[in-house]
Amino acid sequence: MSIEVRNLKKRFGETVVCDDLNLDIEEGQLVALLGPSGSGKTTLLRIIAGLEVPDSGSVLFHGEDTTGADVRERQVGFVFQHYALFGHMTIFENVAFGLRVRPKATRPSDKAIADKVHELLKLVQLDWIADRYPHQLSGGQRQRIALARALAVEPKVLLLDEPFGALDAKVRKELRRWLRRLHEEVNVTSVFVTHDQEEAMEVADRIVVMNRGRIEQDGPPDEVYDHPATPFVLQFLGDVNLFHGRLGHTPGSPAGAEEVAYVRPHELQIVDAPAPGSIAVTLAQALTVGPNTRLEFRRQDDGSYVDVELPRAEYNALRERLGLKAGSAVHLLPRHVTRFSNDSFDPAAMI
Numbered sequence: 001m002s003i004e005v006r007n008l009k010k011r012f013g014e015t016v017v018c019d020d021l022n023l024d025i026e027e028g029q030l031v032a033l034l035g036p037s038g039s040g041k042t043t044l045l046r047i048i049a050g051l052e053v054p055d056s057g058s059v060l061f062h063g064e065d066t067t068g069a070d071v072r073e074r075q076v077g078f079v080f081q082h083y084a085l086f087g088h089m090t091i092f093e094n095v096a097f098g099l100r101v102r103p104k105a106t107r108p109s110d111k112a113i114a115d116k117v118h119e120l121l122k123l124v125q126l127d128w129i130a131d132r133y134p135h136q137l138s139g140g141q142r143q144r145i146a147l148a149r150a151l152a153v154e155p156k157v158l159l160l161d162e163p164f165g166a167l168d169a170k171v172r173k174e175l176r177r178w179l180r181r182l183h184e185e186v187n188v189t190s191v192f193v194t195h196d197q198e199e200a201m202e203v204a205d206r207i208v209v210m211n212r213g214r215i216e217q218d219g220p221p222d223e224v225y226d227h228p229a230t231p232f233v234l235q236f237l238g239d240v241n242l243f244h245g246r247l248g249h250t251p252g253s254p255a256g257a258e259e260v261a262y263v264r265p266h267e268l269q270i271v272d273a274p275a276p277g278s279i280a281v282t283l284a285q286a287l288t289v290g291p292n293t294r295l296e297f298r299r300q301d302d303g304s305y306v307d308v309e310l311p312r313a314e315y316n317a318l319r320e321r322l323g324l325k326a327g328s329a330v331h332l333l334p335r336h337v338t339r340f341s342n343d344s345f346d347p348a349a350m351i
Contacts, residue, residue: 001062001075001156001189002027003048008057010043010213017043018054019213025206027062030183030190032200035210036236041193042161044210048191049159050074061156074157077150077188081162084146085134091145092117092130098153120148123185125178140171144178151186160192164199172196176203197237201225209233231260231340240264241306262338265294265309269333272322278331281306285326288312297332306332 003025010018017040025031033041046052048059050071058067066074085094093100095117099108108116121127124144134142143163150158163179164172180203183190194200200207201221209216209224209232217229228234243261271278281297284305288294293315295308310318318324 003157003189003191004058004060004063005044005048006058006060008044008047008059009055010040010047010052011055016213018047018057021057021213021215023208023215023218025189025191027189028187029205030180030192030203031206031208032204033191033193033208033210034195034197034200034236036195038212039210040213041210045159045161045191045193048157049076049078051078075153075155077153077155077158079143079146079150079158079160079163081165085142085149087134089133090130091121091126091132091134091137094134094145095120095149095152098149116152120151123151123182124148138171139167140175143167143175147179147182151188155188158188158190160190162193162195164196165194172199179203201237209236211236228338231262234262234338234340238264239307239309241268259339259341261334262340263334263336265307267334267336268306268308269335270295270308270310270318270322270324271331271333274331275333278333279306281330281332283324283326283328283330286315286324288315297330300329308332 003023005021005023008018008021009016015038017038019040021040021044023044033044035041043052047054050066050069050073054067058065060066061074086097089097096113099113099116102108118127118130121130124147126141126144126148129137129141134145137145147160147163164175167175176199192203204221206219207221207224208218211232217224217233224233225237228237234240240262241264243263274280280300282300284296284298286293286295291312292309293312295310295315297306297308298304299306315324322328322330324330
Protein backbone atom coordinates (compact mmCIF):
# COMPACT_ATOMS: atom_id res chain seq x y z
CA MET A 1 0.00 0.00 0.00
CA SER A 2 1.54 3.30 -1.09
CA ILE A 3 0.95 6.50 0.88
CA GLU A 4 0.72 10.01 -0.56
CA VAL A 5 0.57 13.15 1.58
CA ARG A 6 -0.51 16.26 -0.31
CA ASN A 7 -0.30 19.90 0.90
CA LEU A 8 -0.97 18.85 4.48
CA LYS A 9 -1.49 21.64 7.00
CA LYS A 10 -2.19 21.37 10.72
CA ARG A 11 -1.85 23.79 13.60
CA PHE A 12 -2.62 23.70 17.29
CA GLY A 13 -3.48 27.25 18.30
CA GLU A 14 -0.67 29.45 17.02
CA THR A 15 1.74 26.53 16.59
CA VAL A 16 2.12 25.16 13.07
CA VAL A 17 2.95 21.44 13.27
CA CYS A 18 2.46 20.49 9.60
CA ASP A 19 3.37 23.27 7.19
CA ASP A 20 2.15 22.34 3.69
CA LEU A 21 3.74 18.87 3.75
CA ASN A 22 4.13 16.67 0.67
CA LEU A 23 5.44 13.12 0.94
CA ASP A 24 5.33 9.92 -1.15
CA ILE A 25 5.94 6.53 0.46
CA GLU A 26 6.21 3.55 -1.86
CA GLU A 27 4.59 0.21 -1.17
CA GLY A 28 6.70 -2.03 1.09
CA GLN A 29 9.07 0.73 2.26
CA LEU A 30 10.16 1.22 5.87
CA VAL A 31 10.35 4.98 6.41
CA ALA A 32 11.57 6.88 9.47
CA LEU A 33 10.14 10.28 10.42
CA LEU A 34 13.10 11.80 12.25
CA GLY A 35 13.28 15.08 14.11
CA PRO A 36 13.38 16.82 17.48
CA SER A 37 10.39 17.21 19.79
CA GLY A 38 7.83 19.55 18.27
CA SER A 39 8.97 19.01 14.69
CA GLY A 40 5.57 17.60 13.63
CA LYS A 41 6.54 13.97 13.06
CA THR A 42 4.03 12.39 15.49
CA THR A 43 1.21 14.63 14.25
CA LEU A 44 1.96 13.58 10.67
CA LEU A 45 1.89 9.92 11.72
CA ARG A 46 -1.43 10.38 13.54
CA ILE A 47 -2.96 12.11 10.50
CA ILE A 48 -1.88 9.19 8.29
CA ALA A 49 -3.48 6.83 10.83
CA GLY A 50 -6.72 8.81 10.97
CA LEU A 51 -6.26 9.71 14.65
CA GLU A 52 -5.94 13.42 13.79
CA VAL A 53 -7.78 15.48 11.18
CA PRO A 54 -5.71 17.95 9.10
CA ASP A 55 -6.80 21.58 8.68
CA SER A 56 -6.29 21.15 4.94
CA GLY A 57 -4.61 18.82 2.49
CA SER A 58 -5.12 15.12 1.84
CA VAL A 59 -3.80 11.62 2.56
CA LEU A 60 -4.10 8.96 -0.14
CA PHE A 61 -3.66 5.20 0.29
CA HIS A 62 -2.81 3.55 -3.03
CA GLY A 63 -4.21 6.53 -4.90
CA GLU A 64 -7.50 6.63 -2.97
CA ASP A 65 -8.27 9.69 -0.84
CA THR A 66 -8.69 8.51 2.77
CA THR A 67 -8.53 11.93 4.45
CA GLY A 68 -12.11 11.72 5.71
CA ALA A 69 -12.12 7.96 6.33
CA ASP A 70 -12.54 6.60 9.84
CA VAL A 71 -9.45 5.03 11.40
CA ARG A 72 -11.16 1.61 11.32
CA GLU A 73 -11.62 1.86 7.55
CA ARG A 74 -7.97 2.51 6.79
CA GLN A 75 -6.59 -0.97 7.58
CA VAL A 76 -3.80 0.54 9.63
CA GLY A 77 -1.86 -1.16 12.43
CA PHE A 78 -0.60 1.20 15.12
CA VAL A 79 2.13 0.49 17.69
CA PHE A 80 2.49 2.95 20.58
CA GLN A 81 5.57 3.71 22.67
CA HIS A 82 4.00 2.37 25.86
CA TYR A 83 2.65 -0.91 24.43
CA ALA A 84 -1.05 -0.31 25.33
CA LEU A 85 -1.57 -4.02 26.07
CA PHE A 86 -4.62 -5.16 28.02
CA GLY A 87 -3.35 -6.13 31.46
CA HIS A 88 -6.27 -8.45 32.28
CA MET A 89 -5.83 -10.51 29.10
CA THR A 90 -3.29 -13.22 28.36
CA ILE A 91 -0.74 -12.62 25.62
CA PHE A 92 -2.75 -14.91 23.35
CA GLU A 93 -5.94 -12.88 23.89
CA ASN A 94 -4.09 -9.58 23.44
CA VAL A 95 -2.92 -10.66 19.99
CA ALA A 96 -6.32 -12.15 19.14
CA PHE A 97 -8.26 -9.05 20.23
CA GLY A 98 -8.40 -7.29 16.85
CA LEU A 99 -9.73 -10.43 15.19
CA ARG A 100 -12.32 -11.18 17.85
CA VAL A 101 -13.92 -7.72 17.69
CA ARG A 102 -14.53 -7.85 13.95
CA PRO A 103 -18.16 -7.86 12.80
CA LYS A 104 -19.58 -11.37 12.77
CA ALA A 105 -19.67 -11.49 8.99
CA THR A 106 -15.89 -11.00 8.69
CA ARG A 107 -14.77 -12.56 11.98
CA PRO A 108 -12.55 -15.66 11.53
CA SER A 109 -13.43 -18.93 13.24
CA ASP A 110 -11.91 -19.71 16.63
CA LYS A 111 -9.54 -22.18 14.98
CA ALA A 112 -8.47 -19.63 12.35
CA ILE A 113 -7.86 -17.07 15.10
CA ALA A 114 -5.82 -19.55 17.14
CA ASP A 115 -3.74 -20.49 14.10
CA LYS A 116 -3.12 -16.82 13.26
CA VAL A 117 -2.13 -15.92 16.82
CA HIS A 118 0.32 -18.83 17.12
CA GLU A 119 1.78 -17.93 13.71
CA LEU A 120 2.36 -14.33 14.82
CA LEU A 121 3.77 -15.29 18.22
CA LYS A 122 6.21 -17.55 16.42
CA LEU A 123 7.07 -14.70 14.03
CA VAL A 124 7.97 -12.41 16.94
CA GLN A 125 9.80 -15.32 18.63
CA LEU A 126 7.50 -15.42 21.68
CA ASP A 127 5.26 -18.44 21.00
CA TRP A 128 6.25 -19.93 24.36
CA ILE A 129 4.56 -17.22 26.48
CA ALA A 130 1.02 -17.29 25.05
CA ASP A 131 -0.56 -18.02 28.47
CA ARG A 132 1.28 -15.29 30.37
CA TYR A 133 0.05 -11.77 31.18
CA PRO A 134 1.72 -8.47 30.16
CA HIS A 135 3.05 -7.75 33.67
CA GLN A 136 5.04 -11.00 33.50
CA LEU A 137 6.98 -9.85 30.42
CA SER A 138 10.01 -7.61 29.97
CA GLY A 139 9.67 -4.28 28.15
CA GLY A 140 11.19 -5.69 24.98
CA GLN A 141 8.85 -8.69 25.02
CA ARG A 142 5.81 -6.46 25.55
CA GLN A 143 6.78 -4.30 22.59
CA ARG A 144 7.07 -7.37 20.36
CA ILE A 145 3.62 -8.51 21.50
CA ALA A 146 2.23 -5.05 20.70
CA LEU A 147 3.68 -5.43 17.21
CA ALA A 148 2.18 -8.91 16.82
CA ARG A 149 -1.23 -7.54 17.85
CA ALA A 150 -0.94 -4.77 15.24
CA LEU A 151 -0.06 -7.35 12.55
CA ALA A 152 -2.91 -9.70 13.50
CA VAL A 153 -5.49 -7.67 11.58
CA GLU A 154 -3.27 -7.86 8.46
CA PRO A 155 -2.87 -4.08 8.07
CA LYS A 156 -2.04 -2.51 4.74
CA VAL A 157 0.07 0.07 6.60
CA LEU A 158 2.00 -0.29 9.87
CA LEU A 159 2.63 2.87 11.90
CA LEU A 160 4.95 3.00 14.92
CA ASP A 161 5.28 5.97 17.28
CA GLU A 162 8.65 5.94 19.09
CA PRO A 163 8.30 2.14 19.40
CA PHE A 164 11.50 1.64 21.41
CA GLY A 165 11.61 4.93 23.32
CA ALA A 166 10.68 3.40 26.68
CA LEU A 167 13.36 0.69 26.56
CA ASP A 168 16.94 0.68 27.77
CA ALA A 169 19.78 1.11 25.29
CA LYS A 170 20.76 -2.56 24.92
CA VAL A 171 17.19 -3.81 24.41
CA ARG A 172 16.52 -0.95 22.00
CA LYS A 173 19.49 -1.95 19.86
CA GLU A 174 18.41 -5.60 19.77
CA LEU A 175 14.84 -4.68 18.79
CA ARG A 176 16.00 -2.34 16.04
CA ARG A 177 17.78 -5.23 14.31
CA TRP A 178 14.83 -7.50 14.93
CA LEU A 179 12.37 -4.98 13.42
CA ARG A 180 14.52 -4.68 10.30
CA ARG A 181 14.51 -8.47 9.84
CA LEU A 182 10.78 -8.69 10.58
CA HIS A 183 9.98 -6.01 7.99
CA GLU A 184 11.86 -7.97 5.36
CA GLU A 185 9.64 -10.98 6.16
CA VAL A 186 6.21 -9.30 6.29
CA ASN A 187 6.99 -6.53 3.76
CA VAL A 188 4.16 -4.23 4.86
CA THR A 189 4.49 -0.49 4.21
CA SER A 190 5.75 0.89 7.52
CA VAL A 191 6.33 4.37 8.94
CA PHE A 192 7.94 4.93 12.32
CA VAL A 193 8.60 8.07 14.35
CA THR A 194 11.88 8.53 16.20
CA HIS A 195 14.17 11.26 17.50
CA ASP A 196 17.08 8.78 17.61
CA GLN A 197 19.38 9.35 14.64
CA GLU A 198 21.16 6.01 15.04
CA GLU A 199 17.84 4.18 15.14
CA ALA A 200 16.66 5.82 11.92
CA MET A 201 19.98 5.18 10.15
CA GLU A 202 20.06 1.51 11.16
CA VAL A 203 16.44 0.53 10.50
CA ALA A 204 14.91 2.65 7.72
CA ASP A 205 15.01 2.41 3.93
CA ARG A 206 14.36 6.16 3.84
CA ILE A 207 14.71 8.96 6.36
CA VAL A 208 12.42 12.00 6.37
CA VAL A 209 14.06 14.69 8.50
CA MET A 210 11.50 17.11 9.96
CA ASN A 211 11.90 20.47 11.64
CA ARG A 212 9.29 23.04 12.66
CA GLY A 213 6.53 21.32 10.73
CA ARG A 214 8.52 21.08 7.50
CA ILE A 215 10.49 18.38 5.71
CA GLU A 216 14.15 19.42 5.61
CA GLN A 217 15.33 16.39 3.61
CA ASP A 218 14.05 13.03 2.41
CA GLY A 219 16.23 10.21 1.12
CA PRO A 220 18.17 7.00 1.84
CA PRO A 221 20.14 7.06 5.13
CA ASP A 222 23.57 7.26 3.48
CA GLU A 223 22.50 10.07 1.17
CA VAL A 224 21.00 12.12 3.99
CA TYR A 225 24.09 11.65 6.17
CA ASP A 226 26.74 12.16 3.47
CA HIS A 227 24.97 14.93 1.53
CA PRO A 228 22.87 16.96 3.99
CA ALA A 229 20.64 19.50 2.29
CA THR A 230 20.66 22.02 5.15
CA PRO A 231 22.75 22.89 8.21
CA PHE A 232 19.93 21.57 10.40
CA VAL A 233 20.15 18.09 8.84
CA LEU A 234 23.94 18.06 9.15
CA GLN A 235 23.85 19.02 12.83
CA PHE A 236 20.94 16.77 13.74
CA LEU A 237 22.55 13.66 12.24
CA GLY A 238 25.50 13.42 14.62
CA ASP A 239 28.12 15.67 16.18
CA VAL A 240 29.80 18.38 14.13
CA ASN A 241 32.35 21.19 14.58
CA LEU A 242 31.43 24.64 13.24
CA PHE A 243 33.96 27.05 11.73
CA HIS A 244 32.60 30.46 10.76
CA GLY A 245 34.51 31.35 7.61
CA ARG A 246 37.82 30.05 8.95
CA LEU A 247 38.60 27.11 6.69
CA GLY A 248 39.17 28.93 3.43
CA HIS A 249 36.87 29.89 0.59
CA THR A 250 34.79 27.56 -1.59
CA PRO A 251 35.65 27.92 -5.31
CA GLY A 252 32.71 29.37 -7.23
CA SER A 253 30.97 31.04 -4.30
CA PRO A 254 30.31 34.81 -4.57
CA ALA A 255 33.14 37.12 -3.57
CA GLY A 256 32.74 38.32 -0.03
CA ALA A 257 30.12 35.67 0.82
CA GLU A 258 30.53 34.43 4.37
CA GLU A 259 30.42 30.70 4.88
CA VAL A 260 30.05 28.32 7.78
CA ALA A 261 32.23 25.22 7.46
CA TYR A 262 31.18 21.98 9.19
CA VAL A 263 33.51 19.10 9.99
CA ARG A 264 32.47 15.95 11.84
CA PRO A 265 34.79 14.87 14.71
CA HIS A 266 35.88 11.69 12.90
CA GLU A 267 36.80 13.70 9.78
CA LEU A 268 39.68 15.58 11.46
CA GLN A 269 43.22 14.23 11.21
CA ILE A 270 45.87 15.02 13.86
CA VAL A 271 49.22 16.06 12.35
CA ASP A 272 52.41 17.35 13.96
CA ALA A 273 53.19 20.08 11.39
CA PRO A 274 51.17 22.84 9.70
CA ALA A 275 49.69 22.07 6.28
CA PRO A 276 47.38 23.96 3.89
CA GLY A 277 43.97 24.19 5.55
CA SER A 278 45.18 22.96 8.94
CA ILE A 279 44.33 24.51 12.33
CA ALA A 280 46.83 25.04 15.17
CA VAL A 281 45.42 23.59 18.41
CA THR A 282 46.39 22.45 21.91
CA LEU A 283 45.07 19.24 23.45
CA ALA A 284 42.79 20.00 26.42
CA GLN A 285 41.66 16.48 27.34
CA ALA A 286 41.13 12.96 26.03
CA LEU A 287 38.40 10.53 27.04
CA THR A 288 38.36 6.89 25.98
CA VAL A 289 35.02 5.06 25.99
CA GLY A 290 35.12 1.48 24.77
CA PRO A 291 36.80 1.26 21.35
CA ASN A 292 36.83 5.03 20.67
CA THR A 293 38.69 8.03 22.06
CA ARG A 294 37.24 11.53 22.04
CA LEU A 295 39.69 14.43 22.20
CA GLU A 296 38.95 18.06 22.96
CA PHE A 297 41.35 20.59 21.44
CA ARG A 298 41.54 24.34 21.99
CA ARG A 299 42.26 26.53 18.99
CA GLN A 300 45.37 28.68 19.35
CA ASP A 301 43.90 31.59 17.38
CA ASP A 302 40.53 32.22 19.05
CA GLY A 303 40.37 29.85 22.04
CA SER A 304 37.30 27.95 20.78
CA TYR A 305 37.09 24.18 21.20
CA VAL A 306 37.18 21.47 18.53
CA ASP A 307 36.21 17.81 19.06
CA VAL A 308 38.04 14.93 17.40
CA GLU A 309 37.03 11.28 17.53
CA LEU A 310 39.16 8.32 16.50
CA PRO A 311 39.59 4.61 17.26
CA ARG A 312 41.40 3.89 20.51
CA ALA A 313 44.18 1.98 18.72
CA GLU A 314 44.83 4.97 16.44
CA TYR A 315 44.90 7.32 19.44
CA ASN A 316 47.37 5.06 21.28
CA ALA A 317 49.65 5.01 18.23
CA LEU A 318 49.49 8.83 17.92
CA ARG A 319 50.14 9.26 21.63
CA GLU A 320 53.26 7.13 21.33
CA ARG A 321 54.50 8.72 18.08
CA LEU A 322 53.79 12.36 18.95
CA GLY A 323 54.01 12.19 22.72
CA LEU A 324 50.41 13.39 22.74
CA LYS A 325 49.16 14.56 26.14
CA ALA A 326 47.24 17.45 27.69
CA GLY A 327 48.96 20.66 26.63
CA SER A 328 50.50 19.19 23.44
CA ALA A 329 50.50 21.59 20.46
CA VAL A 330 49.51 19.92 17.17
CA HIS A 331 47.51 20.69 14.02
CA LEU A 332 44.14 19.42 12.81
CA LEU A 333 43.63 18.76 9.12
CA PRO A 334 40.06 18.23 7.84
CA ARG A 335 39.56 15.22 5.58
CA HIS A 336 36.10 16.41 4.51
CA VAL A 337 34.41 19.80 4.88
CA THR A 338 30.75 20.65 4.27
CA ARG A 339 29.98 24.32 3.66
CA PHE A 340 26.82 26.40 3.72
CA SER A 341 26.39 30.14 3.38
CA ASN A 342 26.25 32.04 6.64
CA ASP A 343 22.65 33.04 5.79
CA SER A 344 21.50 29.43 6.03
CA PHE A 345 22.86 28.92 9.56
CA ASP A 346 20.12 29.18 12.19
CA PRO A 347 21.21 28.26 15.74
CA ALA A 348 17.60 28.47 16.98
CA ALA A 349 16.63 25.63 14.64
CA MET A 350 18.55 23.22 16.87
CA ILE A 351 16.61 24.10 20.04
